[in-house]
Amino acid sequence: MIKKEFFLKGYKSILKPDSPAIALACCFVAIGALLKNIGFNIQESVLSTVLIYALPGSLVMAESILVGASLLSIFIAVWFVNARLYPMAVSLFPLMMDESQPKWKYYLSCHFIAVSAWLIMKSDYETVKKKDRVDFWIGIGSATLSVSVLATALGFYLADHLNKDMLMGLAILNPIYFTCMMVGAMKTLQITLSVLLGAILGPVFYFFSPEWSILLGGLIAGSISFLIGEKNVN
Amino acid sequence: MSISVLLSILVTSLATYLSRFLGVLSSLKIKETSKIFRWFNCLAYATLAALIARTIIFPAGALLDASYLSRFLVVLLSLGVFFMTKKNFVYPTVFSAISIGVINNFF
Numbered sequence: 001m002i003k004k005e006f007f008l009k010g011y012k013s014i015l016k017p018d019s020p021a022i023a024l025a026c027c028f029v030a031i032g033a034l035l036k037n038i039g040f041n042i043q044e045s046v047l048s049t050v051l052i053y054a055l056p057g058s059l060v061m062a063e064s065i066l067v068g069a070s071l072l073s074i075f076i077a078v079w080f081v082n083a084r085l086y087p088m089a090v091s092l093f094p095l096m097m098d099e100s101q102p103k104w105k106y107y108l109s110c111h112f113i114a115v116s117a118w119l120i121m122k123s124d125y126e127t128v129k130k131k132d133r134v135d136f137w138i139g140i141g142s143a144t145l146s147v148s149v150l151a152t153a154l155g156f157y158l159a160d161h162l163n164k165d166m167l168m169g170l171a172i173l174n175p176i177y178f179t180c181m182m183v184g185a186m187k188t189l190q191i192t193l194s195v196l197l198g199a200i201l202g203p204v205f206y207f208f209s210p211e212w213s214i215l216l217g218g219l220i221a222g223s224i225s226f227l228i229g230e231k232n233v234n
Numbered sequence: 235m236s237i238s239v240l241l242s243i244l245v246t247s248l249a250t251y252l253s254r255f256l257g258v259l260s261s262l263k264i265k266e267t268s269k270i271f272r273w274f275n276c277l278a279y280a281t282l283a284a285l286i287a288r289t290i291i292f293p294a295g296a297l298l299d300a301s302y303l304s305r306f307l308v309v310l311l312s313l314g315v316f317f318m319t320k321k322n323f324v325y326p327t328v329f330s331a332i333s334i335g336v337i338n339n340f341f
Contacts, residue, residue: 018323059295075248090257094271106261222278
């Protein structure tokens with residue numbers, strides 16, 4: 001089963017002074033307010049965060065419901081938007097795969113893959129032995145999901161009291177927090193190039209295809225950075 | 235709970251879980267020391283950077299109310315705060331939330 005010691009160590013990572021809890025909570029406060037405004041009730045708002053737990057996906061769902069899109073088009077749109085979770089999973093789970101751990105832990109805990117939990121795990125995984133990392137990860141994911149759910153409920157009830165400036169402040173928090181985390185992670189040539197090229201190519205590709213811009217920008221920027229990095233090391 | 239909203243939530247969660255689950259299945263065969271792992275690491279960071287840059291430059295929702303110049307200035311100033319506070323994540327984040335409304339009133 002899950003080792004309590006490592007689960008709690010992961011769970012407590014959200015309490016660190018520079019943890020993403022505040023930025024994460026603010027984003028989900030904004031999502032809670034948005035969901036109320038499009039007609040969700042409190043149970044639906046909370047359930048959507050528990051089951052989806054990915055901000056861009058929730059935004060696409062909300063926009064799709066507003067325009068009366070079909071379930072199939074919602075599925076395809078969300079799949080495209082959240083396809084970034086695939087490389088995030090592939091770049092994280094090999095760090096915690098261990099023969100002694102049951103597979104179900106990996107299949108269930110992949111639900112926690114989101115930018116905040118991913119970045120915490122990426123910076124802290126070396127503090128835990130490989131065989132215990134999945135329990136540590138489940139702790140981190142449970143903590144970030146708990147914050148998100150509570151913040152969604154808070155946003156739902158605060159929706160009528162938030163003015164334009166407040167919503168703008170909540171909306172800018174997350175990209176700024178993640179920008180700082182990404183800049184902080186630029187410690188190798190490959191990662192530095194990946195972040196810089198991704199930030200340039202993502203918006204550039206938006207002019208050609210808004211739907212594919214993130215995936216195409218990420219794929220090309222990441223591949224170029226990988227090749228340059230490998231050549232440099234060799 | 236209305237059926238259409240519930241179905242939309244379920245479909246959205248399924249579409250989101252699919253990428254995560256496929257990522258774990260692929261991870262079963264990838265070693266952390268392999269080249270393909272390093273490639274996916276680059277892809278993940280580049281995709282996240284693309285997503286964040288797009289959120290700031292071509293936003294959806296509440297950020298649309300802020301002008302392009304004010305968003306750009308807030309990012310630059312927040313990065314300045316980030317480096318001045320020895321790479322603390324909280325100060326620039328709080329700064330951005332407070333300053334965006336103020337700066338947007340001027341630009």
